[in-house]
Amino acid sequence: MCGICGKLIFKDSVPAPDSIGAMCNTIVHRGPDDEGVYTAPHIGMGQRRLSIIDLAHSACPPLANEDRTVWLVFNGEIYNFQELRKQLQERGHRFATNSDTEVIIHLYEDEGTACLQKLRGMFAFALWDKRREILFCARDRMGKKPFCYTVTPQSFVFGSEIKAITADPDVSVSPDYHAIDQYLTYQFVPSPYTAFKGIKRLRPGEYLTCDLKGNVKTQRYWEPPLPTKTSAPQEEIEAELLQRLRESVRMRMISDVPLGAFLSGGIDSATIVALMAQESPRPVKTFSIGFEEEAFNELPYARLLAERYGTEHHEWIVKPNAAEVIPLLVRHYNEPFADSSALPTYYVSKMTRQHVTVALSGDGGDESFAGYDNYAAILDWNKWDVWPLWLRKMLAEGGRGLLDSFPHDNNAACLRRGLAMFGAATVKARRLQFGTTLKPEEKRLAYTPLFRDLISRPPVPEDPLAAYPWEEGMDALDWLMRHDQNFYLPDCLMVKTDIASMANSLEVRCPFLDHEFVEFASTIPSRLKRDTKGGKIIFKSAVKDLLPTEILNKPKTGFGLPIAKWFRSDLAPMLKETLLDETSERRGLFEQRLLQKMVNEHIEGRRDWSNRLWAFLFLELWFREFID
Numbered sequence: 109m110c111g112i113c114g115k116l117i118f119k120d121s122v123p124a125p126d127s128i129g130a131m132c133n134t135i136v137h138r139g140p141d142d143e144g145v146y147t148a149p150h151i152g153m154g155q156r157r158l159s160i161i162d163l164a165h166s167a168c169p170p171l172a173n174e175d176r177t178v179w180l181v182f183n184g185e186i187y188n189f190q191e192l193r194k195q196l197q198e199r200g201h202r203f204a205t206n207s208d209t210e211v212i213i214h215l216y217e218d219e220g221t222a223c224l225q226k227l228r229g230m231f232a233f234a235l236w237d238k239r240r241e242i243l244f245c246a247r248d249r250m251g252k253k254p255f256c257y258t259v260t261p262q263s264f265v266f267g268s269e270i271k272a273i274t275a276d277p278d279v280s281v282s283p284d285y286h287a288i289d290q291y292l293t294y295q296f297v298p299s300p301y302t303a304f305k306g307i308k309r310l311r312p313g314e315y316l317t318c319d320l321k322g323n324v325k326t327q328r329y330w331e332p333p334l335p336t337k338t339s340a341p342q343e344e345i346e347a348e349l350l351q352r353l354r355e356s357v358r359m360r361m362i363s364d365v366p367l368g369a370f371l372s373g374g375i376d377s378a379t380i381v382a383l384m385a386q387e388s389p390r391p392v393k394t395f396s397i398g399f400e401e402e403a404f405n406e407l408p409y410a411r412l413l414a415e416r417y418g419t420e421h422h423e424w425i426v427k428p429n430a431a432e433v434i435p436l437l438v439r440h441y442n443e444p445f446a447d448s449s450a451l452p453t454y455y456v457s458k459m460t461r462q463h464v465t466v467a468l469s470g471d472g473g474d475e476s477f478a479g480y481d482n483y484a485a486i487l488d489w490n491k492w493d494v495w496p497l498w499l500r501k502m503l504a505e506g507g508r509g510l511l512d513s514f515p516h517d518n519n520a521a522c523l524r525r526g527l528a529m530f531g532a533a534t535v536k537a538r539r540l541q542f543g544t545t546l547k548p549e550e551k552r553l554a555y556t557p558l559f560r561d562l563i564s565r566p567p568v569p570e571d572p573l574a575a576y577p578w579e580e581g582m583d584a585l586d587w588l589m590r591h592d593q594n595f596y597l598p599d600c601l602m603v604k605t606d607i608a609s610m611a612n613s614l615e616v617r618c619p620f621l622d623h624e625f626v627e628f629a630s631t632i633p634s635r636l637k638r639d640t641k642g643g644k645i646i647f648k649s650a651v652k653d654l655l656p657t658e659i660l661n662k663p664k665t666g667f668g669l670p671i672a673k674w675f676r677s678d679l680a681p682m683l684k685e686t687l688l689d690e691t692s693e694r695r696g697l698f699e700q701r702l703l704q705k706m707v708n709e710h711i712e713g714r715r716d717w718s719n720r721l722w723a724f725l726f727l728e729l730w731f732r733e734f735i736d
Contacts, residue, residue, distance in 0.1 A: 110169070111138030111610070112181040113267040114153040114234055115276060116243045118320050123152030127276065132156050134271040137440075138183075138610045146170035146179055150320060151236045151243070155181040158613055160466060161189075163364055167205040173213050174202055177238040180216075182209045183268055184231030184253045185617065187359040192226060216244070221315060224329050228359075228624065230617070232310070234266055243318045249330040249623040250472070251299070251312025251598025254606060258307045264318045270307055270442040274734075279307075283735055285562040286569050288444065292546045292723060295446035296600040298572045300326075303443040303730070312598040330623065332593040334579050334586065338631045345632055346650035352628050356619035357383040357468065365465040368393030370456060370616075371413060371421070373406030375648065375659055376470030376479075378413045380619055382654040384468060385417035394419040395460040395467065397426050397452055401670040412656045424459045426452050426669075428678035438729045440611040446545055446723035447600055448669045453608035461614040471605055472620030475592045476629035477647045478638035481664050483588050486538045489529045490584065497533055504531025524549055535584045539591060540574055545723050559697040585634040593626070672710075672718035680711050683721060686728050695731065698724065 113131040115123050128145045132154040139156025142165060146153045155169045169181045186192070189208035192215060197203065201214040208229075215223040216235055221244060230252035235244045245266060247255045257266040260278045267273045274281050284305040287297045297303050299311040310316060313330035338345060357380060361367060369381045371394040384392045394414050398407035407423055414421035437450055460467050474480050492500060504527040511520050511527075525547065532538045541547075546554065555563075573595050578587060609616045619625070636646040648660055675683055686692065687703050703724065710717040 110158055110181075110183045111135030111156040111268040111272070112154070112169075112183050112232065112234060113272040114151070114181060114265075115278075116236075116264040116318055116320075117150050117152075118263060118322050120149060122149055123147050125152070128152040128154040131267060131272045131275045134275050135267070135269055137613055138268060140613050142168040144168045144170050144181075146172075148179075148238070150241070151179070151238075153179060153181045153234065153236065155183075158465070158615060159365070160185065160615060161208050161362070161364055162206040164205070167207040167209070169209050171205065171207070171209050171213060173217055178213050178217060179236045179238070180209060180213050180233060182212060182231065182233040184229055184233070184248065185360075185615070186211055186227055186229040186231065187362065187622075188226075188228040190362075221246075221317075221329075224315060228622070230621075232268065241320050244315065245310065245318075246315035246329075247310040247312060249313040250593070250602070250618075250621045250626065252602050252606065252618060252621060254603070255310040256302060256307060257310070257316070259318075259322060259324055261322075264322065264324065270302060270304060271439075273307060274304070281734065282306075283731070285559065288727065289551075289563045290571065291444050291446065291727070292551070293544050294573060294595075294600075295545045295719075295723060296603065297443055298595055298599050300572075301569060304734075312594070332590045333627050333630050334582060334590065335627070335631050337633045342636065342646065342649070345636070346646060348628070349632075349647065349650045352622075352625050353379070353619060354383050354387075356622040356625050358387050359622070360468055360617040360619050361387060363466050366393070366463065367466040367468070368395060368420075368460060368464040369468040370394075370460065370470065371396045371410045371419075372470065373409030373413070373659065373662075374470065374664075375644065375651070375655065375662075376473035376620065378409075378470075378655050378659050379473075379651045380468050380470050381413060381419065382417060382651070383619075385419065392417065392419045393464055394421045395423075395456055395463070396421070397424045397456045397459065399426055399670055401673060404670050409659050409662060412658055416656060422459060422463065424455065426455050428674045431674060431679050431682070434682070434725075435729060435733070436611075437608075438726060438733050441603075441607050441726075441730075442734070444723070444727040444730045445603065445607075446719070446726060447604055448671045448719075448722045450604050450608055452669055453604055454611060457609040457612040457614045457616075461612040465613075466615045466617060467609070469605065469616050469618050470620065471601060471616075471618045472597065472626075473644070473647065475589055475597050476620060476626055478585055478589055478634065478643040479664060480592070480643065482542060483585060483638060483643065484640075486529075486535060486542050486588065487584055489532070489538055490535065492530055501531045501533075504528065521547070521549075534578070535587060536576075536578055536591075539588060543596075545719060550720070554698050554702050556696055556699055562697075583634050585638060586630075597621075671722055672716050675718050675721055676711050676713060683707050683711075683725060686725055687721070691732065691736075692728050695728075 125147050139158045141159040142157040144155045153170045157168045170179050172179045186208040189211045192211045196214045231248045232253035232255040256270050262278050265273050265276045282305045287301045287303045291297045299309045314328050316326040318324045371377050396410040398405040507527045528541045693700050706717040709715040
């Protein structure tokens with residue numbers, strides 16, 4: 109696990125090593141153990157290393173092949189590297205290290221870009237092919253590791269984080285207002301865009317090539333599958349599910365440094381810890397955080413699992429004063445990020461790093477086994493589809509028109525959302541409506557004429573979430589899970605985990621996101637994943653002997669933060685001082701009267717605006733950190 113950066117110069121010159129070093133300096137937190145820099149005609153590559161496999165300095169990238177014509181910087185872990193290494197050695201390749209990084213180089217020599225098909229792991233890398241004068245860059249299938257880039261008239265610049273890119277003198281910084289509009293819609297900026305004009309991200313399962321003429325070509329090499337559903341008996345499916353997940357956990361326990369696990373108290377992380385305990389000769393180190401607010405505190409459930417498996421358990425209570433870290437989060441996230449659970453993720457990572465360098469996580473189970481309750485809430489509206497669409501649309505539009513004459517209070521907002529769901533033509537439309545932060549009517553009230561003008565200027569980019577197609581043969585639940593695997597998982601959840609953990613120099617591994625496990629899970633019929641009682645039906649059945657019944661039967665609880673309460677108490681001054689001061693007003697993007705109304709109504713307890721307020725707060729702090 110590391111941080112990478114670099115620059116391909118189109119003219120015949122050598123990047124200055126000091127400039128690559130300056131880029132590396134911005135991401136030291138991603139790799140505090142070592143640094144490597146390579147420069148040659150046209151190319152400069154840098155890496156900050158968090159040493160996990162082969163701790164020797166000689167294994168620090170950039171690494172090269174035998175004749176030094178292929179160079180690589182690499183962030184991530186290749187879990188099947190030992191198997192691949194053996195195959196490559198049998199073909200005559202010679203290895204200079206015991207690292208997984210070097211496997212990619214030799215595999216590329218044999219198979220070119222097709223090498224990606226054989227890699228099992230999480231990764232983002234850049235590979236310079238000196239003979240072909242091509243830079244080849246890739247991101248793993250599920251989007252666990254980030255890769256950002258930009259193209260200037262002089263060069264192609266890349267990095268694990270945007271701040272590494274903006275450290276290059278060729279790169280100018282300005283906000284992308286279209287992306288900011290998408291952020292306020294979805295709580296994150298969807299790939300391939302970023303909040304910075306001209307800076308992009310590779311999408312999950314995508315690679316690119318760039319030549320010395322500045323031609324950049326991107327191609328998707330993998331996406332969440334839509335296979336034929338299995339007809340095997342449920343007992344056989346459960347047995348294979350558990351066997352495959354056990355294998356995924358075992359592969360992710362390979363490490364030359366101390367290893368542990370996040371334990372939230374939910375079924376996913378509890379299962380991972382249970383399987384780790386069965387594979388480990390020593391007690392597993394587990395890490396949990398909780399809150400004084402009972403509704404958000406899962407520590408009692410985490411303790412049940414820790415006691416059952418005799419783990420070396422650690423806990424920490426997050427209090428409102430911990431929110432002092434918000435400005436630090438803004439610097440680390442590089443972009444506006446509206447998921448407030450970034451804060452507890454940061455703190456559990458910080459606590460965990462005091463004891464281990466690698467932690468396994470339960471991320472990814474909900475997207476494969478329909479664990480989110482919003483799936484049921486969305487699908488429940490399908491019962492109205494027996495009414496003709498023209499009639500539903502007419503009634504919805506009439507109802508919205510009537511509501512325009514009433515104040516925009518909580519009741520009116522709920523009615524508007526209900527009318528939008530009622531009048532929607534498809535599950536796809538309902539998913540987009542249900543999953544938004546600012547609703548259309550709230551944007552109409554919040555956006556100033558200036559901001560509306562900025563986001564109407566061409567070229568207006570395509571909205572990736574709205575454009576995602578409905579494939580033939582999909583049922584509604586399949587589409588919802590696949591949509592989240594394409595967007596919410598890589599662009600929100602994985603960003604949250606990657607940034608919060610790497611800010612603390614901690615590597616996080618996710619067994620549920622092994623692509624072979626995801627492909628297997630996609631063959632399981634939807635009816636075995638969710639019914640009227642809830643999600644993860646077959647998963648719960650498969651792991652029932654591993655977990656306490658209290659965890660198996662507990663209601664679904666997200667990794668949330670009592671931000672609504674905190675905004676009414678300890679964080680109220682920060683809200684006022686940031687959103688309602690002269691700096692925010694001079695920016696001129698949002699109606700100050702509405703922001704004042706939202707802050708006042710929330711603090712006085714008249715309406716819960718906490719999600720919107722967090723989004724606006726993080727955005728304003730981002731402007732001050734990166735743009736002003």
